[in-house]
Amino acid sequence: MDLRVDVQWSAASVEDELISLHARLLRTGLLKSGTGIITTQLPGLILRHREADGEHYIYVEDVARGCLAGYTVFNRLIEVDRRMDPFVRAPHSKYAGEYQRRGIATAVYEWALRQGYCLVSGARQSQSAHALWRSLATRHRLEYIEIRNKCIHLLAPPVDSLTRDRLQTRMVLLGEGWEVDAGSLKPPIACPPVLHG
16 A cells, blocks of 8 residues: 655654644634534544635644644645535644654544545655554545546556556545445535534
8 A cells, every 4th residue: 555655754843833833823813713623532632623715624732731732734635626626635734743643643534534525645645644544544445546637537456566656646535425436436425525523
C-alpha cells in the first residue's frame, strides 16, 4: 500500500504552530463561539468543528492543559469537478508528538468517513499519516485513484509499484455508504454528506 512517504515536520515547528494557532483562535473567539463539539470517547480532549467555504477544521483541545493537541483540515479538492466536490476531501493533520499514537487522528478521520466523505490522500505523506491510512484501510474500503481532467479514475487492482510511485496516483478511503460499481465510485443514496456532531 506504500505511496510516497517523504514528508517530515520537526516536532518543534509543529509545537510552535499549535501554540500560535491556539492563541489566534482564542483571540478571535473562534475556538469557543465559532465551533461545534464532536462527541468522542477521548478523555480530557474536546474536538471542535468549524466549517468555512466547504472545508472542515477540527481542532483538538486539551482542556486540562489549555492547549491544542493538534488539528485536521479537510480541504476541498480543486482537482475535481462540481459533481464530486461535495463528496471528497483531502485531510491534512498536525498533532504534537505527545498526542500521537493515542487514536486522536483516527477518531477525527472516522468522523469524516461516517459523514459520507471520501478521503483522498495527498501526493506525499509522512510516516505517521501513512500508518494512519493503513490502519483505516482495515475498516474502510481503500482504492487507488488518479485525478485527471477533473475526474476521479479508479485504478484496477493490483496496482504495481511504478504506478503507486507516480505523483498523480492517490489513495481514497470510501466514506460510509459509498461503493465501487462498474469501475467507478457510487455515492450513497443520502447525499451530499450531512454533518453530525
